[in-house]
């Protein structure tokens with residue numbers, strides 16, 4: 001009996017070990033991306049991306065978080081549960097039928113009742129397959145909704161969530177939304193599959209178990225090789241499907257790692273909607289691949305059972321012929337069926353418990369991303385401006401990133417007239433990028449003491465005015481439509497970004513520095529040339545005439561036409577298939593396409609060859625002519641293009657005389673942040 005028991009467990013344990021190996025794949029994947037999380041939690045860098053789970057949380061909390069998403073997929077859930085009723089009902093008919101057949105074993109009886117049994121067996125297999133397929137559909141659909149909601153919330157979060165000492169790393173966010181969301185799907189499926197199907201089967205089997213026969217080892221030994229062959233074949237197919245599924249999850253993760261570091265640019269271009277749509281597309285393709293995989297995993301045990309029952313029939317017939325009716329068929333069948341079908345739901349309940357326990361922290365970490373209270377409040381009566389002239393005033397602006405940090409900008413005043421170009425120079429860390437972020441209202445300035453001048457003009461404390469409208473009274477999408485961010489130096493951004501991982505573990509300040517710089521510069525996305533230039537219209541329709549006109553003005557048309565598919569050529573991740581100078585001209589073409597009245601131009605620091613430099617400079621020159629431009633300048637030639645030049649150092653602004661600058665010595669130019 002013990003031999004027979006162990007042999008019969010084999011197919012089931014294979015099935016379960018295969019599914020548990022799938023969960024162990026998730027578990028194996030977890031440690032490495034989570035490593036920095038654990039590492040930081042033991043050091044003074046703890047707040048970098050730690051989202052701790054309070055230990056006192058009641059255990060039903062993850063359930064209540066996920067419940068509305070699961071409930072919205074009630075149709076496949078009900079369908080799955082109805083299938084489970086059919087499946088258990090068929091099983092409850094199969095067992096007595098087999099018992100009756102085997103106790104009254106004769107060829108005529110087998111012929112007359114065999115087909116009824118066959119119908120029930122088939123009904124059971126088909127119903128179980130659809131039960132699992134429907135329940136996976138519901139579980140994955142619910143997790144797809146959770147992913148979309150969480151990602152949309154992440155896009156709405158303020159820049160401070162991604163930057164600085166307590167900023168959450170984009171890799172961590174990507175991991176939560178991809179791999180950990182899959183853990184949630186496993187947990188949801190396990191729950192759905194246990195609540196009704198397992199409980200139903202357990203109770204049905206308890207009433208069906210009447211007689212147990214121990215003489216089954218021979219039958220098991222004959223059935224196992226054919227099962228092993230089928231499992232090997234289907235296992236190979238499952239491997240291929242799983243590979244596809246891993247590829248789709250990898251693309252999703254790669255996309256997130258690309259778009260999240262560029263969150264500043266996405267926000268500055270009002271591209272939240274567009275990115276959400278791109279995310280949906282990739283997440284949906286992952287949903288399809290994963291569903292295929294899950295369906296395959298559901299098919300394997302049903303096929304195994306089909307062989308199992310087929311073999312049982314043949315053996316019953318065989319034993320009838322050999323023994324001439326003396327074989328105790330009733331004990332044989334009762335033993336196998338009761339054993340198998342009692343073990344299955346019991347294992348199911350245990351597995352569901354494990355899966356849910358694994359999924360709980362994943363649910364918490366995912367929903368942690370959605371919990372926030374925005375500091376950047378858009379007033380209900382905020383105005384949307386159709387057109388602006390481009391007059392910009394910084395009035396008494398003070399700013400620091402956190403209460404315990406030093407002032408980055410200290411009571412700064414600056415008036416840029418419409419159509420004027422102003423160059424901002426200064427040492428690294430002087431606050432130039434910070435000033436640009438305030439203009440885009442990615443942060444709000446502190447409210448400082450009102451200066452005499454402000455009191456005279458009856459202006460509020462610490463404000464930024466665009467065409468005399470306080471930016472806090474303008475709708476965010478309207479402001480960012482009229483204030484464009486142009487960054488050119490994408491090549492150096494790549495170098496800086498690549499330092500991120502190593503430096504983050506060692507130095508806090510350089511890490512922020514590099515991240516901020518990277519965020520500012522990394523602005524080309526994988527996609528075609530046209531999509532990159534017409535980025536702002538990705539959600540609507542890119543105007544190809546305007547794209548080509550912008551490219552011609554930016555001296556980019558010539559090289560674009562030499563690309564294999566011209567404007568429809570894919571430029572690789574972050575524009576990696578283009579040279580530094582080509583990327584710069586593409587960035588300028590995009591700015592021209594956007595046609596914002598106010599431009600923040602973050603000038604390239606990298607050296608280009610002289611022809612390329614000339615092309616880029618010509619393009620910048622054309623850009624300057626028609627907009628109000630605040631250029632963060634690194635080259636003396638660019639500084640000379642501006643009408644006025646300001647030095648930003650230690651949070652203070654000082655206007656410089658252009659002619660004095662020309663006569664300055666090498667050292668003083670370098671200390672002002674200029675590349676000579």
Ligand SMILES: Nc1ncnc2c1ncn2[C@@H]1O[C@H](COP(=O)(O)OP(=O)(O)OP(=O)(O)O)[C@@H](O)[C@H]1O
Pocket residue numbers: 160163164165401408426427428429430431432433434435509512513516517673
């Ligand atoms: N998100 C942030 N959290 C905390 N500190 C920050 C953050 N962003 C910038 N800082 C700090 O604010 C200061 C000004 O940074 P900012 O990036 O504005 O300088 P910058 O003049 O643009 O420098 P560079 O020319 O090197 O880009 C630096 O000391 C920097 O470390």
